[in-house]
Amino acid sequence: AQSVTQPDARVTVSEGASLQLRCKYSYSGTPYLFWYVQYPRQGLQLLLKYYSGDPVVQGVNGFEAEFSKSNSSFHLRKASVHWSDSAVYFCVLNRDSNNRIFFGDGTQLVVKP
Amino acid sequence: GALVYQYPRRTICKSGTSMRMECQAVGFQATSVAWYRQSPQKTFELIALSTVNSAIKYEQNFTQEKFPISHPNLSFSSMTVLNAYLEDRGLYLCGARDSSQNTLYFGAGTRLSVL
Structure with a gap:
């Protein structure tokens, strides 16, 4: 079973609209979860991370994510997207003590002007 | 802040040759x-x-x-693609872990093209 699932390969929203990118993980213990963004022809940039505590974590550029243990989810949200948010977003899980991490397949976000 | 520099950003090599890419962690111990x-x-x-x-x-x-791969210290790593062929093409990313933050920081990647 895939450790991290991003069920939406592509999401299209209008500029100014709200956004949710979904992420589900598979792990019985306490996960370390991350969201990264990849702009065209670039590497990965860290948006936010969750270890413990408040399940809603704030990231850069107005992004936030909410951890739900009961739903095994870590969905990314933004209240109002900008055209520059168009990129591929990756949900990442760190669950092993040997530092292995697991990537979701990514969600392509397209923001229409 | 924590940064990871990766270079070269892009490289082209002839089929059967080798190329080396480097990864430098700045601001934390990788x-x-x-x-x-x-x-x-x-x-x-x-x-x-x-x-x-x-x-x-x-x-x-x-x-x-x-x-x-070479990882001689807490700030540097390199990897070589030996005898590169078409199937080796792609974006190679270096992820350096800051264990104090339990966070993985990525470089911008080295894009390898093989002719």
């Missing part, structure tokens, strides 16, 4: 470095995980003979 290759479909393959003072662990389908 206790482990993971090298990934991203396919055109955007999925990531872990090539190997290198932890300072430990043996480098290669994933299935990747070998030290093909992708030798």
Whole structure:
């Protein structure tokens, strides 16, 4: 079973609209979860991370994510997207003590002007 | 802040030749470095995980003979693609772990093209 699932390969929203990118993980213990963004022809940039505590974590550029243990989810949200948010977003899980991490397949976000 | 520099950003090599890429961690100690290759479909393959003072662990389908890695200290790692062929094309990403923050920081990647 895939450790991290991003069920939406592509999401299209209008500029100014709200956004949710979904992420589900598979792990019985306490996960370390991350969201990264990849702009065209670039590497990965860290948006936010969750270890413990408040399940809603704030990231850069107005992004936030909410951890739900009961739903095994870590969905990314933004209240109002900008055209520059168009990129591929990756949900990442760190669950092993040997530092292995697991990537979701990514969600392509397209923001229409 | 924590940054990872990766270079070169792009490289082209002739089929059968080799190329070396480097990864520099700035602002933190990179206790482990993971090298990934991203396919055109955007999925990531872990090539190997290198932890300072430990043996480098290669994933299935990747070998030290093909992708030798050096991780001599807490700020630097390099990987060479030996005898590159078309199937080795892609974006190679270096992920350096800041163990104090339990966070993985990535470089911008080295895009390898093979002629």
